[in-house]
Amino acid sequence: MKKLSYDIVVVGGGPAGMAAALEARKAGVEKILICERGGKLGGILEQCIHNGFGLQYFKEELTGPEYATRFSDQVEASDIDVKVNTMVMDIQEDKKVIAVNPEDGLFEVETKAVILAMGCRERTRESITIPGDRPSGVMCAGTAQRYVNINGYLPGKEIVILGSGDIGLIMARRMTLEGANVKGVLELMPYSTGLVRNKVQCLDDFGIPLYLSHTVTKIHGKNRVEGVSIAEVGPDRNPIPETEVFIPCDTLLLSVGLIPENELSKKVGVDLDRVTRGAVVDEKRRTNKDWIFACGNVLHVHDLVDNVTEESELAGRAAAGYIFGTYAPRKNPITVKPGNNIGYVVPQSIRYHDESQKVIRLYMRVRNPQENVTMEIKDDKGEVLAKFKKDIVEPGSMVNLALPTMKLTEDMKEITVSVAE
Amino acid sequence: MAKTNIICIRCPKGCHITVTHDDDRNIQSIEGFSCPRGEEYAKTEFTNPVRVFTSTVRVKGGDLDLLPVKTNGSIPKPMMMDAARESCRIEIEAPVKIGDVIQSNFCGTGIDLVAARNIKAI
Structure with missing residues (x-):
C-alpha cells in the first residue's frame, strides 16, 4: 500500500474543504492534501447554476459554479495537493487516513490533523415513508438538479414537488425553464421552509402554487409514477382523510431535508449533536478529538454558502493553530446551551483564549417563527451578556449572533442563548 | 383604482407591500414596506420587474x-x-x-x- 505524509488532510473539496485548506495554507501549514470523491473541486456548487451566492462574502451575486471557481482557481494556483475521484474509507485513531482512487489504489496518509468537510446528503423517500409501489420517477430534488444541470437529462415532464426547502423551490423553477410542467410544491409545515426570495422568484414568478400544510399520502404507478395522492394535514401534521385528492404526474421530487454525512466521523469516535447530526465542536470547530476539525454542511446544514466559507476559514486557521500550538485553553470550557425557542447552537462550547478573536459568532436556528423579538445570551447566573433585536426569526434562516469575547470570564461554565419571552 | 400585491425579497422579513395604481399603471401609493429598500423594490418590481437568467x-x-x-x-x-x-x-x-x-x-x-x-x- 502506498504511504504518504501530510500535515493536514481535508476530507471533501467543496466550498468548505477549499476554504479550510486555503486558510490553513495562509496560516503557514505547508503540506495539505484535499481528498475529493467527485471528479472535480466544487462540491454541490457545481450543480447550483442559479445565482444568489456570495452576497455576504463577495458583496456580489454569483452563480454556484462562479463562487466555486473563485476558490478552486486559488487552490489550483497554490501548492495544496488535490486528489479527485478519491474516497476516504477510514480515519484511524493513530492519525492515519485510508483512502482509495483509481490511480493510487488503496493508500494511507499519515497526518497531524484532519478537517472534516464532507457536506451532507438528501433525505430520501425511505426516510419519510410514503406508502405505495416503487415506480421510477421518485427522486430527491438535488439528484434531479444534477441530472438536469450536469448530465443534461430531464427527469420528467409532469412534476409534483414535496418540501418547500430551497432545493425544492429552485428545482420548481429549473424544471419549468426546461419545459416541464410543475403542478405544485407541497409543504407539511404551515410556513415555507425555504428563503423568501426563493419562494418569490421560483414559484410566484412562474405561477406555481405552494400548498402549505399538505403532504403526499400515496404514490401511484407500477413501473413509472402515474400520480400522487395528496392531503391537507391537521395541527398534529397527520393527513386529514377527507381532503385527499389524486394529482396525475410522472415525477415526484423530494426536498425533505438534508443529513450531514458523518459515517467517517462516527467511526473514529467523534461525538455528534443529536439535533444538528454534525460533530459537537468548540469555537475553533474542533471536535472531541483534538486533531479533528469539522466545518460546512457536515457540521450543520447551512442556508448560505457565505456562512460555510467563513466557518471553514475559521476551522482552517484553527487546524493550523493546533499544529503550531497557538491557542491556550481556558480554565473552564464554557458550554453553550440552546434556550427558549432555539433548536441548536454551534459551537456547543468555548474552550480557548484567543486575543485575535474579538467576537465569537454563535450560529443557531429557532424552532418556531416569531416577529419583533429580542435574542439574549446569558451567563450561568442569568446575567445578560449581549442582546439583539430581530424583526423576524424563522427556522429556514440561520441566525448568527456576535458574542464579544471580553464578556467571558474565567469562572464561567455555561452560557444560554434564547429568544426572550 | 387597482391594487397589486408584492412580496419584498430584499431581506428575509418578506414584507407584503401593496401598490395602488390607476388603469394606466401610474402609481398612486405604496404601502406595507418597513424600510426604504422595500419601497424602492416595490416600485421597480411594479414598473419593470427584472431577473438574472x-x-x-x-x-x-x-x-x-x-x-x-x-x-x-x-x-x-x-x-x-x-x-x-x-x-x-x-x-x-x-x-x-x-x-x-x-x-x-x-x-x-x-x-x-x-x-x-x-x-x-x-
Whole structure:
C-alpha cells in the first residue's frame, strides 16, 4: 500500500474543504492534501447554476459554479495537493487516513490533523415513508438538479414537488425553464421552509402554487409514477382523510431535508449533536478529538454558502493553530446551551483564549417563527451578556449572533442563548 | 383604482407591500414596506420587474457536456421563458473560460449571455 505524509488532510473539496485548506495554507501549514470523491473541486456548487451566492462574502451575486471557481482557481494556483475521484474509507485513531482512487489504489496518509468537510446528503423517500409501489420517477430534488444541470437529462415532464426547502423551490423553477410542467410544491409545515426570495422568484414568478400544510399520502404507478395522492394535514401534521385528492404526474421530487454525512466521523469516535447530526465542536470547530476539525454542511446544514466559507476559514486557521500550538485553553470550557425557542447552537462550547478573536459568532436556528423579538445570551447566573433585536426569526434562516469575547470570564461554565419571552 | 400585491425579497422579513395604481399603471401609493429598500423594490418590481437568467448550454469536446451560463445583467421578467427556449438552441465548442461571452445581445435585451465556469477541451 502506498504511504504518504501530510500535515493536514481535508476530507471533501467543496466550498468548505477549499476554504479550510486555503486558510490553513495562509496560516503557514505547508503540506495539505484535499481528498475529493467527485471528479472535480466544487462540491454541490457545481450543480447550483442559479445565482444568489456570495452576497455576504463577495458583496456580489454569483452563480454556484462562479463562487466555486473563485476558490478552486486559488487552490489550483497554490501548492495544496488535490486528489479527485478519491474516497476516504477510514480515519484511524493513530492519525492515519485510508483512502482509495483509481490511480493510487488503496493508500494511507499519515497526518497531524484532519478537517472534516464532507457536506451532507438528501433525505430520501425511505426516510419519510410514503406508502405505495416503487415506480421510477421518485427522486430527491438535488439528484434531479444534477441530472438536469450536469448530465443534461430531464427527469420528467409532469412534476409534483414535496418540501418547500430551497432545493425544492429552485428545482420548481429549473424544471419549468426546461419545459416541464410543475403542478405544485407541497409543504407539511404551515410556513415555507425555504428563503423568501426563493419562494418569490421560483414559484410566484412562474405561477406555481405552494400548498402549505399538505403532504403526499400515496404514490401511484407500477413501473413509472402515474400520480400522487395528496392531503391537507391537521395541527398534529397527520393527513386529514377527507381532503385527499389524486394529482396525475410522472415525477415526484423530494426536498425533505438534508443529513450531514458523518459515517467517517462516527467511526473514529467523534461525538455528534443529536439535533444538528454534525460533530459537537468548540469555537475553533474542533471536535472531541483534538486533531479533528469539522466545518460546512457536515457540521450543520447551512442556508448560505457565505456562512460555510467563513466557518471553514475559521476551522482552517484553527487546524493550523493546533499544529503550531497557538491557542491556550481556558480554565473552564464554557458550554453553550440552546434556550427558549432555539433548536441548536454551534459551537456547543468555548474552550480557548484567543486575543485575535474579538467576537465569537454563535450560529443557531429557532424552532418556531416569531416577529419583533429580542435574542439574549446569558451567563450561568442569568446575567445578560449581549442582546439583539430581530424583526423576524424563522427556522429556514440561520441566525448568527456576535458574542464579544471580553464578556467571558474565567469562572464561567455555561452560557444560554434564547429568544426572550 | 387597482391594487397589486408584492412580496419584498430584499431581506428575509418578506414584507407584503401593496401598490395602488390607476388603469394606466401610474402609481398612486405604496404601502406595507418597513424600510426604504422595500419601497424602492416595490416600485421597480411594479414598473419593470427584472431577473438574472441562468441556465446551461451544450458543449462540444469539453470535459463537461453542459456549460452553466448567466445573463451578465438583469433582463425583463416576462422574457424568462423566451430566454430558456433560446439557450436550448445554443451549442458551443470547448474550451471555455469563465466570463466568456456566449451570445451578445441575448434575445435582443442588450445584455450578454456569459459562461459561469471554465471548461477544458479534451
